[in-house]
Amino acid sequence: xxxxxxxxxxxxxxGVSTHSIGLLLSTLELKKLIEERYGKVxxxxxxxxQEGDFSKFYKGDFEQxxxxxxxxxxxxxxxxxxxxxxxxxxxxxxxDRLIDELSRDDIDFKIFGNLGSFLFNTLGEKYxxxxxxxxxxxxxxxxxxxxxxxxxxxxxxxxxxxxASKYVSIETRKKIEDLFKRRLEKGYTDxxxxxxxxxxxxxxxxxxxIDSIIFNVEKGFLDDEFRKYINLMSKLKExxxxxxxxxxxxxxxxxxxxxxNLGLNLFIRNPIVMHEPMYMVTLEKAYSEExxxxxxxxxxxxxxxxxxxxxxxxxxxxxxxxxxxxKLYEDLIKEGKKVGLIIISDNIDExxxxxxxxxxxxxKYKDVEVHLYGKGFGNSLHEDxxxxxxxxxxxxxxxxxxxxxxxxxESYGLATLEALILGNLITIYRDTSGLRELKEKGYLxxxxxxxxxxxxxxxxIEVIEDIKNGKYDSYINKDVIEELKKEVDPExxxxxxxxxxxxxxxxxxxxxxxxxxxxxxxxAVT
Amino acid sequence: MALDDVVKNVFAQLSNDTSLGQQxxxxxxxxxxxxxxxxxxxxxxxxxxxxxxxxxxxIEGFNINSTKDNMNPSQLYSxxxxxxxxxxxxxxxxxxxxxxxxxxIRGLKKLGYPDPITGRREYATRQxxxxxxxxxxxxGELLAESLSQYYNSIGKNVTKSDIMANIDKFASALYGAYSxxxxxxxxxxxxxxxxxxxxxxxxxxxxxxxxTFLSTIESSIxxxxxxxxxxxxxxxxxxxxGQVGLYNNIFxxxxxxxxxxIGQGLKQQQNQPVIPQPVQNQPTQPKRSNLSSxxxxxxxxxxxxxxxxxx
Numbered sequence: 065x066x067x068x069x070x071x072x073x074x075x076x077x078x079g080v081s082t083h084s085i086g087l088l089l090s091t092l093e094l095k096k097l098i099e100e101r102y103g104k105v106x107x108x109x110x111x112x113x114q115e116g117d118f119s120k121f122y123k124g125d126f127e128q129x130x131x132x133x134x135x136x137x138x139x140x141x142x143x144x145x146x147x148x149x150x151x152x153x154x155x156x157x158x159x160d161r162l163i164d165e166l167s168r169d170d171i172d173f174k175i176f177g178n179l180g181s182f183l184f185n186t187l188g189e190k191y192x193x194x195x196x197x198x199x200x201x202x203x204x205x206x207x208x209x210x211x212x213x214x215x216x217x218x219x220x221x222x223x224x225x226x227x228a229s230k231y232v233s234i235e236t237r238k239k240i241e242d243l244f245k246r247r248l249e250k251g252y253t254d255x256x257x258x259x260x261x262x263x264x265x266x267x268x269x270x271x272x273x274i275d276s277i278i279f280n281v282e283k284g285f286l287d288d289e290f291r292k293y294i295n296l297m298s299k300l301k302e303x304x305x306x307x308x309x310x311x312x313x314x315x316x317x318x319x320x321x322x323x324x325n326l327g328l329n330l331f332i333r334n335p336i337v338m339h340e341p342m343y344m345v346t347l348e349k350a351y352s353e354e355x356x357x358x359x360x361x362x363x364x365x366x367x368x369x370x371x372x373x374x375x376x377x378x379x380x381x382x383x384x385x386x387x388x389x390x391k392l393y394e395d396l397i398k399e400g401k402k403v404g405l406i407i408i409s410d411n412i413d414e415x416x417x418x419x420x421x422x423x424x425x426x427x428k429y430k431d432v433e434v435h436l437y438g439k440g441f442g443n444s445l446h447e448d449x450x451x452x453x454x455x456x457x458x459x460x461x462x463x464x465x466x467x468x469x470x471x472x473x474e475s476y477g478l479a480t481l482e483a484l485i486l487g488n489l490i491t492i493y494r495d496t497s498g499l500r501e502l503k504e505k506g507y508l509x510x511x512x513x514x515x516x517x518x519x520x521x522x523x524x525i526e527v528i529e530d531i532k533n534g535k536y537d538s539y540i541n542k543d544v545i546e547e548l549k550k551e552v553d554p555e556x557x558x559x560x561x562x563x564x565x566x567x568x569x570x571x572x573x574x575x576x577x578x579x580x581x582x583x584x585x586x587x588a589v590t
Numbered sequence: 591m592a593l594d595d596v597v598k599n600v601f602a603q604l605s606n607d608t609s610l611g612q613q614x615x616x617x618x619x620x621x622x623x624x625x626x627x628x629x630x631x632x633x634x635x636x637x638x639x640x641x642x643x644x645x646x647x648x649i650e651g652f653n654i655n656s657t658k659d660n661m662n663p664s665q666l667y668s669x670x671x672x673x674x675x676x677x678x679x680x681x682x683x684x685x686x687x688x689x690x691x692x693x694x695i696r697g698l699k700k701l702g703y704p705d706p707i708t709g710r711r712e713y714a715t716r717q718x719x720x721x722x723x724x725x726x727x728x729x730g731e732l733l734a735e736s737l738s739q740y741y742n743s744i745g746k747n748v749t750k751s752d753i754m755a756n757i758d759k760f761a762s763a764l765y766g767a768y769s770x771x772x773x774x775x776x777x778x779x780x781x782x783x784x785x786x787x788x789x790x791x792x793x794x795x796x797x798x799x800x801x802t803f804l805s806t807i808e809s810s811i812x813x814x815x816x817x818x819x820x821x822x823x824x825x826x827x828x829x830x831x832g833q834v835g836l837y838n839n840i841f842x843x844x845x846x847x848x849x850x851x852i853g854q855g856l857k858q859q860q861n862q863p864v865i866p867q868p869v870q871n872q873p874t875q876p877k878r879s880n881l882s883s884x885x886x887x888x889x890x891x892x893x894x895x896x897x898x899x900x901x
Contacts, residue, residue: 310713361892406895426900435895443893451893504702506710544710567643 073178086341093558119185188292200302251496341554358454385470413440456487463536691764697726706762
């Protein structure tokens with residue numbers, strides 16, 4: 065029997081959370097694949113959840129989910145995660161038990177859904193990592209870029225925070241601000257920024273002797289995460305590390321180079337670049353009829369308008385570029401363009417500044433029409449993704465919508481790919497890190513990337529004109545979309561995981577065979 | 591006399607010294623011979639399915655799918671290889687040019703140019719880009735030379751620099767022809783059977799063979815360049831190696847080596863305890879919709895937008 069362990073990190077919103085659903089579906093398929101090859105497979109399923117300030121740990125029932133998977137009941141599987149069904153009190157386990165179980169020798173291979181699982185809790189302490197990652201039998205997925213995250217944290221703590229001027233020199237603050245801007249302009253963390261971030265952090269942690277409680281708390285936090293990150297990286301000399309894009313891998317390597325300049329010896333032995341699994345592709349296959357009903361419903365809402373719709377899906381925040389989106393909408397309305405705005409976001413409500421700005425626009429100009437979907441308004445589309453797929457499909461069929469992604473930072477671009485794959489929508493996006501790579505690989509239309517606000521506005525105006533002239537399809541490459549859809553299918557991703565595991569298991573069995581043969585030879589000699 | 595004149599004069603004497611020329615040539619060729627042999631050894635290992643697991647799965651898939659379809663895998667493989675060889679090596683005048691064009695375009699793609707057929711771009715590391723720069727210099731030079739010779743032979747008056755001015759376009763056309771050969775082997779399979787799994791495993795096998803072949807030639811150029819860092823010199827030697835049948839012979843060795851595993855039970859050779867079943871890529875069975883399912887939150891309660899409009 066082959067034994068696997070899967071740890072999913074449910075502490076985060078956005079991409080990491082979405083990835084955990086896709087990875088669960090891929091692991092269900094993986095069990096099927098490996099069983100066809102080696103016979104019975106047992107999978108132990110674990111979760112990390114955030115409760116207050118603490119990480120809590122749960123053990124799930126993989127066999128029960130597998131039964132549902134074989135029945136084709138994908139909804140129940142997704143609900144198990146999104147509706148927190150795994151969080152039954154009887155499923156709760158202690159950190160010690162999690163570590164003990166993940167350290168067992170009878171586990172043939174371990175799958176960790178998020179590199180960040182070992183940060184912001186004690187899993188990242190060296191003595192725990194030594195137990196959990198005790199052999200080379202693991203694969204771990206990276207999603208975000210640590211130097212960039214550190215820089216964002218330092219920017220918030222030292223540049224934005226007005227009290228920081230009391231304990232950090234103006235030169236250091238200016239330097240952090242410049243680095244932050246440079247990263248946004250470049251769209252990724254280059255070697256220079258990584259090096260400078262590590263240099264500044266090192267100085268702040270070890271050379272600043274100003275006694276300030278606030279600063280010491282910040283320092284302690286940064287110091288702790290920094291140390292755990294290094295502990296974790298030192299473990300990636302073994303096992304396999306998955307990156308969704310080459311650029312994320314390169315940025316991680318830039319950071320390791322900077323750390324190595326401080327005398328460390330960190331490297332990633334087996335990096336693998338592959339797509340993230342898109343669980344909506346599985347849903348689309350399994351529930352096409354139901355999605356059709358929702359699609360027709362949304363078509364009724366959006367079919368008889370003479371507007372072109374701009375669609376935004378994701379968090380509302382500065383680094384996501386949502387302010388520029390609103391400015392764009394205002395400018396287009398001011399210029400008399402007939403455009404509507406659809407915002408799908410679970411982090412706004414009627415008390416948020418963003419919502420108030422929309423109300424101001426509606427007061428100030430004629431012809432403003434903004435449609436909002438989100439938890440804060442009781443009409444979330446992300447809680448029930450079949451609705452979201454239905455909406456994307458309806459807008460795609462009506463050929464009157466442009467998906468806009470103005471984000472400054474994107475390690476992969478899952479939401480953009482969803483709009484493209486499920487809706488066949490025209491997608492306009494900033495030329496930044498993960499999105500740039502998707503462009504360079506030919507998945508995103510080359511003509512639709514922008515670098516700054518003016519370019520965004522010009523392109524949107526051009527595309528709106530083209531849509532009015534019936535040229536919507538000239539922006540859509542259906543062959544590429546079909547190919548991409550196959551590549552992000554959790555079943556396809558499962559095959560890639562299977563290859564990794566076969567490679568590992570079979571190299572081990574060959575090694576064992578060689579050792580056995582050598583032993584036999586030794587016996588024969590004696 | 592200026593210093594550069596001193597150097598010039600001395601080198602003029604050296605270039606007339608035929609015995610020195612022979613000695614330098616011997617030293618270079620001997621060094622390249624060692625390097626290329628080492629590269630060949632590494633590549634040979636990659637052709638061993640016991641070492642290269644990806645190749646192993648590809649061969650197994652092909653064996654299983656053709657046997658399930660009552661077809662002789664060895665015969666099928668040999669037919670496909672013949673189609674490949676006829677198209678790639680069958681036309682003496684163009685064989686080398688197909689290959690050079692493909693290497694040239696692969697280099698350009700690593701430098702960030704889109705694939706001339708699919709328009710796709712690929713990402714390359716800095717090291718790959720550096721190598722690619724050398725490869726495009728070398729293969730571009732050779733391709734222009736070969737093309738101008740060919741056109742002169744059919745009475746078309748064109749110089750190497752005329753070709754060089756449009757080298758990307760010449761290379762793209764020939765690369766297109768080269769890339770089509772895998773599809774030709776696919777269409778051959780389709781003419782034999784409607785079995786899509788066999789089609790996929792056959793084209794995967796031929797693509798693997800093709801990719802290994804191309805990367806072997808690339809590795810050979812890299813290793814030669816690492817020894818003699820003069821693109822013109824590498825181009826000269828490569829051209830000569832092409833003329834004495836290096837490409838063709840390398841391909842022959844590769845397909846024979848892979849062929850020796852076709853139709854065999856690889857697994858049994860490795861004494862594996864479990865005889866594996868072929869991996870079935872069955873999609874999840876679509877389930878008929880159940881509109882009262884809990885994910886939906888009950889009934890047709892489809893979320894409607896919160897609308898903000900100008901008064």
